[in-house]
Amino acid sequence: MARFVIRRLLQSCVVLLGVTLVVFLLLQLVPGDPVRVALGTRFDPQTYEALRARAGLDQPLVVQYFDYLRRALTGDLGVSFRSGRPVTAIVLERLPATLSLAVTAVLFALVIALPLGIVSAMRSGSFVDHAARVFSQFGVSVPDFWMGIMGILLFAGVLGWLPPSGYVALTEDPARWASHVALPAATVGLVTASILTRFIRSSMLEVLSEDYVRTAEAKGLRTRVVVLRHVLRNALIPVVTVVAVQLASLLGGVIVIEVLFAWPGIGRLTFDAVQARDYPVLQGAVLLVAALFLLVNLLVDILYARLDPRITVK
C-alpha cells in the first residue's frame, strides 16, 4: 500500500509539473505582446513596462518558466493585469462560491442517482429501469446551459418561485443562499445524476451476478440483507471514484452555468479574465483548478485502494 501511494504521489508530481508547463505556455501562445493586448486602449508606457517586468516577460523563456515555477510553489501566481491585485488572492476569493455550488450539486445528484440506480439494477427490465435509462440518456445529451435557461423560464419567469440569478454567501444568509443556489445546483446536479445513475446501475448489475451474491441468496438471507451487506458495499466502490471525479470537475468551475446564473465562482472568474484578457488571472485559475483536479484524483485512488485491496496488487 505504501509503495502504491508513493508511486501515485510521484506520478501526480510529474503531471503537475507538466500542468505548470502547459499553463505557462498559454501566455506564450498569445499572438503579439500579451501585456499590450491586455492593456488595449488603457496603454501607457509606464504601466506597460511595470507589468512586463512584474510578469518577467523581459527574461529568456527558460528563465521565465523556472521563475514562474518557483513563484507558483510559494503560492505567488503573479498579479492581475487589470486590477494589479495578487492572482492567488483573487482566485481563492472565488473558491467558496464554486465549492458551495459543486457540493450542493453533487448532493442533489446523489439523492436522485442512488435510489434510481439501485432500483433500476434490482428491477432490470422493469418500467423503473427503462425510465432510469431514458433519464440518464437525457442527462448526458442535454446542454446544461439550456436546462438552466429552461429552469429560469419556468421557476423564475412563470412561477416566480426562485430568483433567476445572483449569489448570496452561505455564511451571510443561509435561506437566501439556498434560494439562489437551487436553480444552478439543480441544473448541474441533474446532469451529474444522469451520469451517476448509469454507473450505479452497471456497477450493481456486475456485482449482482457474482458468485458470493448467489451464495448469500442460497444461504437463505433476506434480499434486503443481501443487497445492503453484499451488493451495495461492493458496487459502490467504483461509484466513489466517479462521484469524486464529478466533484473535481465541478470544482473546476462550471463556467457556463456560473456565467448564466451570475454565480461569482472560479468559472465566472475564468470567463471574466478571458473577456478582459487578464492572462495572469486566467493562468492562475486554470492552474489552481488543474491542481485541485489532480489532488482529488490522487486522494480517490488512495481511497479506492483502501476500499479495494486488489487495486494495489494490480
Next chain:
Amino acid sequence: MSAPTVSPSEGQLRRAASALRHDPLALTGAAVLVLLVVVGVAGPWLAPSGINDVDVDRMLQAPSWAHPFGTDELGRDVLSRVMVAARVSLQVGAVSVGIALLAGVTLGLFAGYYRGWVDNLLMRCMDVLFAFPVLLLAVAIVAVLGPGLLTAMIAIGVVYTPIFARVTRAGVLSVREQVFVRAAVSIGASDLRIMRRHVLPNIAAPLIVQTSLSLAFAILSEAALSFLGLGVQPPAPAWGRMLYDGRGFVTDAWWLGVFPGAAIFCTVLAFNLVGDALRDVLDPRQLTVNEARRSTG
C-alpha cells in the same frame, strides 16, 4: 513477400449494422442524423428566410405560420437561423473529432507499439491534458488564440486527443502480442507497415465507438464555447450563440430559448443513441467512461 493483411472483422461490422437496424432507438438516432446532414448541407437553400434579414417591425414575434420558430430581437427568422446553424455544428463536430482522432490515434499507436520511454513520455503528456477539465482547457486555448470557428475546432480537437490516445494504446497493447503481428515482424515488415496494415484495422471497433460518442461531446463543447462568445462570431448563426443572445429575452420570448437548445439536444441525443448501440455491439467493455469524462463545465 508480405505478411497477410488482417482486416477489421467483417462479422463485427455486419453485427453492428444489424444491431442498428434492429434497435429502434439507434434507428431513430440514425434517422435524425441523416435529416441533420441534409439540413446542414442544404440549409441555406431550404431556409424560408435569409439568416440575416433584419426587420425591426417584426422583432420578437411568437411562432406563427409565417415564422414557425418565431423571430429574434432583430426580427430575424429563428427557424432559418436554426437550420443554417446545423452546418456549423456538424462542421465543428467533424473537424474537431477528426483532429482528435488523427492526433490521438497516432500518439496511441506509437506509445502502445514501442512501449518503454516512448510510451511513458507520450502517455504522461496525455495525463497532463487529462488533468484539465475539458471545457476549461478549451476556453483557455480559445482565449489565447482568439475566438472564432477555427480556434474552437482546434481547441476541442486538442482536449479530446487524450481519450483517443488512451483507447488506441489500450488496443495496441493487446493486439501487438498476437501471433499475426509477431509473424509480420519475423518476415521483416517495417514498423509503420505493421501498425498501418495489421494493428490499426484490429483496433477499429473501439475507435468507431469513441468517434461516434466524441462527436456528441464535441457538438456540446462547441455550443458551450459559442454560448460564451468564444465560438462562431456574429452575425453567423450557431445554436449556442443564439441561446446566449436570446437569454435576456427568454421570459418574454420563450422561443428564443427553446428552439436552438432543442436542436442541440436532438443532435447530441442522436449521436449518443447511435454511439451507445455501436458500443453495445463493438466494444461492450468501454461502458460509461465517456460519460465520466463529459465536462460539466
